[in-house]
Amino acid sequence: MTSIVAPLLAWPARVSIREVGPRDGLQNEHVMLTTAQKVLLVETLADAGVAMIEAGAFVRRDSVPQMADTEEVFAAITRRPGVMYSAIVPNAVGARRAVLARVDALQVFLSASESHNQSNVNMRVEESLVQAADIAAIVRNAGLRFEAVISVAFGCPFEGDVPLERVMDLAGRLLDMGAEQITFGDTTGMGHPGLVRDLVLAYSARFPRVKPRLHLHSARGAGLANVLMALQLGVDCFDASVGGIGGCPFAPGAPGNICTEDLVHMLHEMGIATGIRLPALIDATRVLERMLGRTVPGQTIKAGVCKHLPPDGGPRGE
Amino acid sequence: MTSIVAPLLAWPARVSIREVGPRDGLQNEHVMLTTAQKVLLVETLADAGVAMIEAGAFVRRDSVPQMADTEEVFAAITRRPGVMYSAIVPNAVGARRAVLARVDALQVFLSASESHNQSNVNMRVEESLVQAADIAAIVRNAGLRFEAVISVAFGCPFEGDVPLERVMDLAGRLLDMGAEQITFGDTTGMGHPGLVRDLVLAYSARFPRVKPRLHLHSARGAGLANVLMALQLGVDCFDASVGGIGGCPFAPGAPGNICTEDLVHMLHEMGIATGIRLPALIDATRVLERMLGRTVPGQTIKAGVCKHLPPDGGPRGE
Numbered sequence A, B: 001m002t003s004i005v006a007p008l009l010a011w012p013a014r015v016s017i018r019e020v021g022p023r024d025g026l027q028n029e030h031v032m033l034t035t036a037q038k039v040l041l042v043e044t045l046a047d048a049g050v051a052m053i054e055a056g057a058f059v060r061r062d063s064v065p066q067m068a069d070t071e072e073v074f075a076a077i078t079r080r081p082g083v084m085y086s087a088i089v090p091n092a093v094g095a096r097r098a099v100l101a102r103v104d105a106l107q108v109f110l111s112a113s114e115s116h117n118q119s120n121v122n123m124r125v126e127e128s129l130v131q132a133a134d135i136a137a138i139v140r141n142a143g144l145r146f147e148a149v150i151s152v153a154f155g156c157p158f159e160g161d162v163p164l165e166r167v168m169d170l171a172g173r174l175l176d177m178g179a180e181q182i183t184f185g186d187t188t189g190m191g192h193p194g195l196v197r198d199l200v201l202a203y204s205a206r207f208p209r210v211k212p213r214l215h216l217h218s219a220r221g222a223g224l225a226n227v228l229m230a231l232q233l234g235v236d237c238f239d240a241s242v243g244g245i246g247g248c249p250f251a252p253g254a255p256g257n258i259c260t261e262d263l264v265h266m267l268h269e270m271g272i273a274t275g276i277r278l279p280a281l282i283d284a285t286r287v288l289e290r291m292l293g294r295t296v297p298g299q300t301i302k303a304g305v306c307k308h309l310p311p312d313g314g315p316r317g318e
Helices: A021-027 A035-047 A070-076 A092-100 A114-121 A125-142 A164-176 A193-206 A223-232 A260-269 A278-292 B021-027 B035-047 B070-076 B092-100 B114-121 B125-142 B164-176 B193-206 B223-232 B260-269 B278-292
Strands: A016-019 A052-057 A084-089 A105-111 A145-151 A182-185 A212-215 A237-240 B016-019 B052-057 B084-089 B105-111 B145-151 B182-185 B212-215 B237-240
Touching: A016 A260, A021 A035, A021 A052, A035 A052, A035 A070, A035 A278, A052 A070, A070 A084, A070 A092, A084 A092, A084 A145, A092 A105, A092 A125, A105 A114, A105 A125, A114 A125, A114 A145, A125 A145, A125 A164, A145 A164, A164 A182, A164 A193, A182 A193, A193 A212, A193 A223, A193 B260, A212 A223, A223 A260, A223 B223, A237 A260, A260 A278, A260 B193, B016 B260, B021 B035, B021 B052, B035 B052, B035 B070, B035 B278, B052 B070, B070 B084, B070 B092, B084 B092, B084 B145, B092 B105, B092 B125, B105 B114, B105 B125, B114 B125, B114 B145, B125 B145, B125 B164, B145 B164, B164 B182, B164 B193, B182 B193, B193 B212, B193 B223, B212 B223, B223 B260, B237 B260, B260 B278
Parallel strands: A016 A052, A016 A237, A052 A084, A084 A105, A105 A145, A145 A182, A182 A212, A212 A237, B016 B052, B016 B237, B052 B084, B084 B105, B105 B145, B145 B182, B182 B212, B212 B237
Antiparallel strands: none
């Protein structure tokens, strides 16, 4: 993170994007892709230069049938050098499966509100923290990367506001367990620039040594505005979903995850490097559209890449 | 405008929104509304607290059939006290029609690029400037408000980049004619935060006495990010279109104007007052959806208003 007193008219020169479409996106789609289709999607994304891909979830197969073949996906993908393939896990059982599947990184996920955690993983938050400690030990023994996701960090669809202090306390406990990154999830798109500002400032003041990642949704259109606010405060790690797939489980028809192509388009226009080749990413989205048999919510795929971006698919020069 | 060295983590306390759905939105829709429907839409928007409404265009009726009944719309709407009803005009003929129709404000529109101006109003930019001077005189004699819109100020779909200096020169000439506001139009959604920053800084340095207005599109998802950048630089006047209707004439299926509900939702979340009651605005959007017989691109209407916004429809308290 750059200093928070840095000029806010500027932004980082490079941003790390973790592609979550194969997990968060597909998990919330009605169409079930085959394992072969998922593998093709992951490989196409890696070919486009995406360096971090959340390729599945080690959760109960009966509860989340869309992710039931995560082992098979990890076994089948041809790993591209330099690409980090990750998965999310709610408990130690999932962590052991993930280690066996040879993931590169694991994220434990838990919610900042009791009602969302109960609804999502059927545990109290304290129980999730106990699981997180077990997961951390398993991952450490396996020599892999341990990270954490705090869901509904910007508001809970059941409880409304989530106290910032509660979010920071959870972050502190997960960092104490050795989390190498904390991702703050705006799980149902309740974030806005003021909240992003407050959360990022609070986090960077209290935990200046471990970079945060933001997992933003755009349920009400403000996803990229939230990204901009975070960029101005030096945040350089974001999640996004190819095509903007995933939707919002609490609002049928509303968009969910911010769309990777739209994010990359804005960043490249701003002169920020992502390592992703935009035309190749858009090709991946078209592959996905054919698999899903429908138009995705992302906008760049409809409007086309702006004429003033360079044809090599990289960022605009300054 | 606040000073450009003001803390960029803050924003104006109040924003002026001009609703352009009845003009820019409907002009680019395939469905033709009846005059009675347009009047109902305008009145419903005014009832929701929208204080500026672009209700039509005085252009050639054969070229733009969607706007052919602008005289009838202005004659039929019940004017709400405190609401400014405006229209756009390309030439002196249009201005005379607008004065007879008793508009409150007129915007002359011209493009920052020759090819777009030619395509849009079939004149060279210099010819449009001659018309603008005539319009200014007509409006001044009628005692009305004269304003100007510079289209494709953030990039041209035909020419790509538009030099900032060219945009500033046009602004200067229109201000010399007495324009009381300059609106910078991102007509096809080519703007990004870096460009918004550069344009606003250039304008406010050169013309500090006349507030700019931004007319932003969100063809590639960055519309509200562009709003945020402008807000941080003190810009407090924006155009938006109810439901996000209008699309992009150069990209079928791509969104056009930023959506009024999405804009108001973000502003109210940020504690910024707009004078608009969000639930009533969403009701207006539902009225519009029934008229158009289709779902609009706006996202708040699908995701619903966030639980942490106050029920009276105003901004969040800080």
